[in-house]
Structure formats: C-alpha cells, structure tokens
Amino acid sequence: MILVDTALGRRQERGEPIRVGMIGAGFMGRGVARQIIRYTPGMTLAAVSNRNLAGAQRAYREAGIDDVDVVDSAAGVSAAVAAGRPVVTDDPMAVCAADGIDVICDVTGAVEFGAAITLAAFEAGKPVVTMNAELDGTVGPLLAHRAAAAGLVFSGVDGDQPGVEINLFRFVTGRGLTPLVLGNIKGLQDRFRNPTTQAGFAAQWGQDPHMVTSFADGTKVSFEQAIVANATGMTVERRGMRGADHRGHVDELTGAYDVEQLRELGGVVDYVVGAKPGPGVFCLATIDDPVQAHYLNLYKLGAGPLYSFYTPYHLCHFEVPASLARAVDFGDAAIAAAGRPMVEVVATAKTDLSPGQVIDDLGGYLTYGEAERADVTAAQRLLPMGVAAGCTVVRPVAKDATLTYDDVAVPQGRLIDKLRDEQTAVFG
Secondary structure: OHHHHHHHHHHHHHOOOEEEEEEOOOHHHHHHHHHHHHHOOOEEEEEEEOOOHHHHHHHHHHOOOOOOEEOOOHHHHHHHHHOOOOEEEOOHHHHHHOOOOOEEEEOOOOHHHHHHHHHHHHHOOOOEEEOOHHHHHHHHHHHHHHHHHOOOOEEOOOOOHHHHHHHHHHHHHHOOOEEEEEEEEEOOOOOOOOOOOOHHHHHHHOOOHHHHHHHHOOHHHHHHHHHHHHHHOOEOOOOOOOOEEOOOEHHHHHHOOOHHHHHHHOOEEEEEEOOEOOOOEEEEEEOOOHHHHHHHHHOOOOOOOOEEEEEOOOOHHHHHHHHHHHHHHHOOOOOOOOOOOOEEEEEEEOOOEOOOOEOOOOOOOOEEEEEEEHHHHHHOOEOEHHHHOOOEEOOOEOOOOEOEHHHEEOOOOOHHHHHHHHHHHHHO
C-alpha cells in the first residue's frame, strides 16, 4: 500500500523501526526475512524462532547477517532486542513473550503449533500477522474475535492470494460496485497428487513436498477461499467450489455465472484452472446505478451486468512487510474473518481408508481438503481438514468420500479441538 511506505519512511527517519518477531524459518520464512532486512526501511527483523537453530540462523545469513545472538529465554530475547542485536532461539514462546517485539509473524503452516503461538502472542499483547492459512481457515473467526476483544489485530497477509482478493474486494466496494465472485487462478488441480509425485517439483524450488502437494491437490486453495469467504460473508456454490477449467482470460468469466443466483447466495468464492492472467486473482462485480454502469462501459469494462477486475500476480513474501506495518501502525488487517464462519475446509479421502490408519499431515497421502458451507459442515458433522491430521480411522471410508467425526477417533488434549469448541460456542 502506498500509504505504508510513507509511514515506514518516517519511522526510519525517527530511528523507531517496527520490530518483528518471526516464527518459522522455512522456504517462505527466509523470503520474509530477506524482504524485511534488505528492502524494508523502517522495519527490522528483531528475532527469529525456528525448531532448529540452524534454520533461524540461515534466514539471517541468507539476508546478509552472520552475527546473531543465540538465546533460550524471553529475557535473552528481550536483552538482545534492547541492544539492537538480531537474535535466534528454538523457543517460540520466548519471542512471543519478549519485550520490545512489536508484532509476531507466523510463517509455520502448522495448525496446532500456530494456534499455540498465536494465543501466546495475544497473551503478551502483541498483534499477529499470519501466513498460516491452514490455521486461519480452521479457527480464524475465533482468533479474530479474540484479537478484537483484546484490542489487537489478527491478520492474514497481502501478497498471498486471499489478501490480494480482499484488496480487490475493498477497491471494488469503494467504487460503489457489489462483488459477487472472488476467485483464485490456479495452474494445476489434481486432488490425487501426493508427496511422492511432487517431490521433484519441491526439490527444484527448495520447498517442502507436503506443502507443494497441498497446492496441487486443492487443499491450499480451499483454505485460501474459505478465508476469503469468512472475511466477506460470501459462500460456495457447492462443496469443492465450481473450480472450472478455463483457458481464456478471466474477463470472459463475466458470462459464466447466473447473476441472480449470485445475489441470492450473497456472493461466492471460487477458483479457475488455467486462466489468464495467472497466477493472480479476480473479482466479478455488479452495479445497480445505470449512470455508473454507463461510465463503466465507457471505460471499457463492458455492458455488464458483471464487470471483471483482476490482479495478474501475487507476490507472497514480498508484500508481508506492508501487512506487518498495517497491523502495527494502522490497526488494519490485510484480511481477517468478519464474524461467524461462512465456509470450512473438510477432509476428503484421497484413497480408500481402513480402520486403524492414522491420517497424515496436510498435503499427504490420505486426504485432501474441500471448501464447504459452515452450516453444512456442522449439520453433517464433517471433519475439518485442520483437525484431521493425527485422527485414527475407525471405520472404512471410500475414496472421495468426505470424512465425518463418526469416521475417526480424535486425539485427546489438543488445543485446536478446544478452540473449535470455543468457536462453536461463540458463533453458534
């Protein structure tokens, strides 16, 4: 955002940079570290926590910083930050609790772990900017509710597709139009991909095979579009969304939807495969003012009733610093749930499942995620994808069948299940 660079420039002039504590230093975390350290005046990466210290040190080193402190406590992090020394630790709670950290950035992608550090950050009075779509799509409404009650911000990031979609939503709404479709443009969709099939691609780009699989099998786009729905009050046309193959331009999609049906639904989230300009996002919107419609036609957006707006790229970690600054200096979330859950992500069998099997992690061999209306998920006791990992199958489940809570035994004592119960209690 243009406003943010001015605010950060003023911080740089005053010598009062935003001090970021980052949790997670994998492929994406290293990109965030590099963007903050090398290209964001007015912000500093004050501390990094990773489950292995070598990963945290690598994030700094690849951004040009070799000399970092290594500590094992909140006091140690606080002391390093006060001295202006970059610091690493394998204790994420130390970063959350430390003095001098202005905002926590979650770059883990782990649901249970991400929930724990988010609550720890709230307890310490710190806003959280998350790249953890899996957590946000599972209990994001509750976390946004908790943050607001504490006077804090819980935000997703600009640059990732959900945040870019919300930019379009806010832009289009501000022009007086009504968004009716918010869409994600994918290059590939094959729900039966797994870490073995994706190993070569993952190695080529230095990514984790499970994460790459979640992109390919539809799990990630389901979480992303659930987040968008929860931020806007939109829904899905059907389980799994439409997800059409479309090899033309997204402008051509203005004739692909029934406008009155979209109005009745209150707008939908969706995705297309193979469309141009990929890999961006799009918004289809309508307007009730005939005079403004005349102007839109003059400005080459067509005769309606749907008008196409799009962003032809999403730059992921490049735009995270702006999201951090928005949260700290403006109390503005790039994207956050607006209230009750509208769309959930439910677990679907990638293969025939047998009793005794333990469901593996997201982007694994046994399940893929599909977007479904939250009221349907509740009424049918469907198993959310964000709680599926670690559950034990107790009865046969056929390939492509959606799992229910009756199909599995849920591990005891997990935080994510407690938060799911609390989310139901808060929103009904």
